[in-house]
Amino acid sequence: MRAMVYRGPYKVRVESKPDPVIEHPGDAIVRVVRAAICGSDLHLYHGMMPDTRVGMTFGHEFIGVVEEVGPDVQNVKVGDRVMVPFNIYCGSCWFCARGLYSNCHNVNPNATAVGGIYGYSHTCGGYDGGQAERVRVPFADVGPSVIPDDLHDEDALLMTDALSTGYFGAQLADIVEGDTVVVLGAGPVGLFAARSAWLMGAARVIVVDHLDYRLEKARTFAHAETINFGQVDDVVVEMKKQTDYLGADRVIDAVGAEADGNFTQHVTAAKLKLQGGSPVALNWAIDGVRKGGTISVMGAYGPLFSAVKFGDAMNKGLTLRMNQAPVKRQWPRLLEHIRNGYFSPRDIITHRVPLEHVAEAYHLFSAKLDDCVKPVIVPDA
Amino acid sequence: MPYTANTPSAAFDADELRRRIPGWGADRDPADRPAVPRERYAPEVTGAHWELPPQQPELRPRERSIEHARLTPAFGTSAPLKGASGAIRRLAYARYSEGRAAHWLLLMGADRVDVVENHVASWFSKNPDNPVMGTGLSTEKTYGASSRRRPGRVDVKHQWLDPVVVAGPWLLGGWAALRGVRRVVRGARR
CATH class of the missing domain: 3.90.180.10 (Medium-chain alcohol dehydrogenases, catalytic domain)
Structure with a gap:
């Protein structure tokens, strides 16, 4: 064959x-x-x-x-x-x-x-x-x-x-009616997660990516607000501004091991393979979610260690949920x-x-x- | 603002969302979501009609994690261990658990050795590798420049590294081979 x-x-x-x-x-x-x-x-x-x-x-x-x-x-x-x-x-x-x-x-x-x-x-x-x-x-x-x-x-x-994983991502985020949900990544899983967040009663869904054509899809297919992180100075501050400085109730990482947005993280992980994955999206999720909020990880990471900002996650009292769907x-x-x-x-x-x-x-x-x-x-x- | 107890921007219009977004709120009640309650013991729903699946025959020794008590009843048989990469992988599985960085670093190292072994072997086959074929680079001619000019793309800052990752080992290997040949030739002349 x-x-x-x-x-x-x-x-x-x-x-x-x-x-x-x-x-x-x-x-x-x-x-x-x-x-x-x-x-x-x-x-x-x-x-x-x-x-x-x-x-x-x-x-x-x-x-x-x-x-x-x-x-x-x-x-x-x-x-x-x-x-x-x-x-x-x-x-x-x-x-x-x-x-x-x-x-x-x-x-x-x-x-x-x-x-x-x-x-x-x-x-x-x-x-x-x-x-x-x-x-x-x-x-x-x-x-x-x-x-x-x-x-x-x-x-x-x-x-x-893709659809099952995107929906599962929204499900693990434990969305309740009225939540503001940020989805990191406007690939297929992110787009489906954003659509699914609405089904679960989200009041706002914001999708973050650096590819305009994918963000356009997030607006038309997933009815979401969008942030192009390549066009803002600091995406974490932007997420805070857009949520009245509280932070999003739920953040879904639909990016995973090759996340962009930090040259060092991306190159050490994706090019030099010194980390299990580039944790840029995960770190943005930790910093962008509100204290006591939930992060759902659908992005795939390798089994080696990654430089995750775990201290912030602990100090903010976050719930991190994740699995393969x-x-x-x-x-x-x-x-x-x-x-x-x-x-x-x-x-x-x-x-x-x-x-x-x-x-x-x-x-x-x-x-x-x-x-x-x-x-x-x-x-x- | 979070500096008072009030929820910022708490008001939202559910009817407007329902009008604008097909299915809005259909799964508001967690009970409507799949797998509620969580981790319910329900082996009868999977379709399995065995308590323990029969064992797939082990036709050749199959490497396994030392965190497993036994060979799993089913396993993949793609690309069995062979050559130097196989020996490194065998060591990684036999000696180190998944909890040890050495396990994964040996496997990553074996992956690189595997590529070299297969490239060399391909030169003696009917289907030899070459550095460009298989990279899909032909799509660059049509879409490369126009797609990368889009505003906001941050990956263009590091995409120049991709050819280094792909071609670098070839150049290094070629250089090492050239030096080796020179050394042999010089030795023979003496």
Whole structure:
């Protein structure tokens, strides 16, 4: 089959590699119909995630058609059109039994601090991902769901991570009616978090980024106020000014390991890999939120240490909440919202790219060219 | 202002928000949000029909964190350990827990070694690497300049470092190889 393959930092290409096979009786093989590139794939692409091996296929957002199932699989069958959560999870361990699907203990031998994720380095289990013609889907009775007839394929695709993570970000922020919510980052997760904050009763939603075209999307798609931190002297002071010097009630970090806005932090983390991630957004969240407020972290960081301003967080009495989204737990409610017209996830897709052009798609997304917000790979184009 | 007990800008018009924003307030009640109550014990909803999943066969030795008591029932088989990078990774997993910086720094180091090993191996394959292919640089011709001229972009301050990160190791490697060849040639002449 043809598949995207990592060749080293900033380099990917499409290669022929063997088709995936059933390796566990609970596996399925899925023919990929659509796969997205996620902002967190860029951390792998830039060589930031430990144990990212040359030859791995990335891609944890995908939908497809079941082509083969293992002998134990009961809940999906060959021919089913399925959406697959980015989490690989067993459904039966201590954590899965309590709904913490992203923290599954039975799928990742390489690390106990993180569950299994498709195509996300060996630190997340060493599974190939969905930016390919076919992919192995472990525990097919647990993760995938048949795509409802009334759900658009590309809406289903975005439910496998970006939408579910954005909504989860707002959920972890514990928003109550009347809150002012600041969302750091106007990428797909930030845009969905901002939309979700309204559903939870926010009175104001302010999105912060440095890319004007994304802030425009935050205004039109997410109905938010915006701050371009590249055009203000000090974004923390700006956040305070805009909240009557109290600070925002809730701040959502939808940026993660490659946060910009502080040259030293960004270069030491993203370029020199001396930190697990650049904590610029996290530090702005700590300083911009009001005392006693809540920070929800959806941005992905590596497992190494980062220079986080933890003293301020302690002194301000903050609540910090975070996790990888347990995607499938979010689906029933999100489906209702899509059916009610509260969300049209596919509106954020800006680029649809054949698999053979995956290197160009990665560069476009990474360098933020051509107003790219969300690129989608079409394997059979 | 926060200098009195009053909440600043507390007044907001819920009806206006509801008119302007589709679905505003639909999930105001936390009970309507997914997974309420939190961490409820509910193994019956996951679709799992086993108490402990069967073990995926370990067809070759599979490295694992020493914080795990056993090999997990399922695991990925992409890019198995090999070469010098494999030896470094094996050491990182066998010796150091996830709590030790040495674990992660060894893995990061192995990643760099892995790239070099695979680049060299590719020169002896039908599909050799070259420094430019795979970087997607062709998109720069069409979109590079116009996209970067947008006001407020702060990433342009460090994007010049990207080619250094990508090409730097090649240049260093080439320089080291050249010096090595020179040394061998000089040694042979003596």
